[in-house]
Amino acid sequence: MEINEYFREKRMNGIDKQTYVYKFIKLKHLEPLIKNQKLRIDRISNWDDPYENFFLKSNFYTYADFYKKVVKVYTESIINRTYGQSWTLIEESDAMWRIYSNKENIEETAIRIKIKADNLFGIVYTEDKCMATTSMHIVEYKTDDEISKWFSSLKEDINNSFPKYAEESLHIKRKAFEHEKEVRIIISTDSQSKESKFLEFNIPNLDIIEEFILDPRLKEENVEEITQQLCKLGVDKNKIKKSKLYDFTPINLTI
Numbered sequence: 001m002e003i004n005e006y007f008r009e010k011r012m013n014g015i016d017k018q019t020y021v022y023k024f025i026k027l028k029h030l031e032p033l034i035k036n037q038k039l040r041i042d043r044i045s046n047w048d049d050p051y052e053n054f055f056l057k058s059n060f061y062t063y064a065d066f067y068k069k070v071v072k073v074y075t076e077s078i079i080n081r082t083y084g085q086s087w088t089l090i091e092e093s094d095a096m097w098r099i100y101s102n103k104e105n106i107e108e109t110a111i112r113i114k115i116k117a118d119n120l121f122g123i124v125y126t127e128d129k130c131m132a133t134t135s136m137h138i139v140e141y142k143t144d145d146e147i148s149k150w151f152s153s154l155k156e157d158i159n160n161s162f163p164k165y166a167e168e169s170l171h172i173k174r175k176a177f178e179h180e181k182e183v184r185i186i187i188s189t190d191s192q193s194k195e196s197k198f199l200e201f202n203i204p205n206l207d208i209i210e211e212f213i214l215d216p217r218l219k220e221e222n223v224e225e226i227t228q229q230l231c232k233l234g235v236d237k238n239k240i241k242k243s244k245l246y247d248f249t250p251i252n253l254t255i
Contacts, residue, residue, distance in 0.1 A: 017118035055169030
């Protein structure tokens with residue numbers, strides 16, 4: 001299916017195609033991704049931070065001619081048809097391993113994968129109609145005061161710009177999470193589509209995942225076990241390495 005590269009690039013919102021993005025993904029979730037060659041994108045309602053979806057969680061009201069009064073507008077259906085996935089621009093950090101990986105449980109251990117932004121977006125942007133539904137953004141981190149100012153900047157006629165504001169709000173997070181340096185994929189489906197807990201997209205070629213980096217805190221026997229599991233699924237062993245974040249070689253000094 002032909003894709004208009006102008007529109008596709010526009011929906012990447014200024015992210016350089018050659019930029020690498022990373023994801024710390026638990027082994028139990030990585031295994032089906034590799035085996036089935038499918039990328040799963042969950043509903044944004046699954047995101048942990050209760051402040052996520054702050055715009056869609058607001059109280060909306062409108063005047064209803066039929067009832068001759070102001071009535072509440074419910075947004076649950078929109079939330080249930082909006083999907084997102086977070087990646088990061090950070091190659092690795094101590095905080096990321098500690099937050100996302102449990103070194104004591106093999107299946108809960110995270111593997112950090114690496115992919116070019118263009119290849120990642122190519123998985124979810126499959127045709128030109130995606131221009132209206134699919135986007136990739138670098139997350140902006142704002143203080144509570146800045147988020148309040150963002151609300152104040154919204155036009156009075158929110159109804160006509162509702163989709164724009166809803167999407168924009170989903171790549172705004174509070175300053176406390178700035179260390180994550182997130183890149184987000186956001187996908188919205190229309191009211192004609194069946195509600196689903198998640199979406200799945202075909203990964204055309206697993207070679208676009210360039211690295212599988214293991215938790216630097218793992219014992220060597222665990223490294224070997226995970227490496228074997230990934231190789232059995234078809235991952236190139238040369239792409240699997242243990243992080244060197246905690247490697248230390250003492251310097252020889254004469255005193």
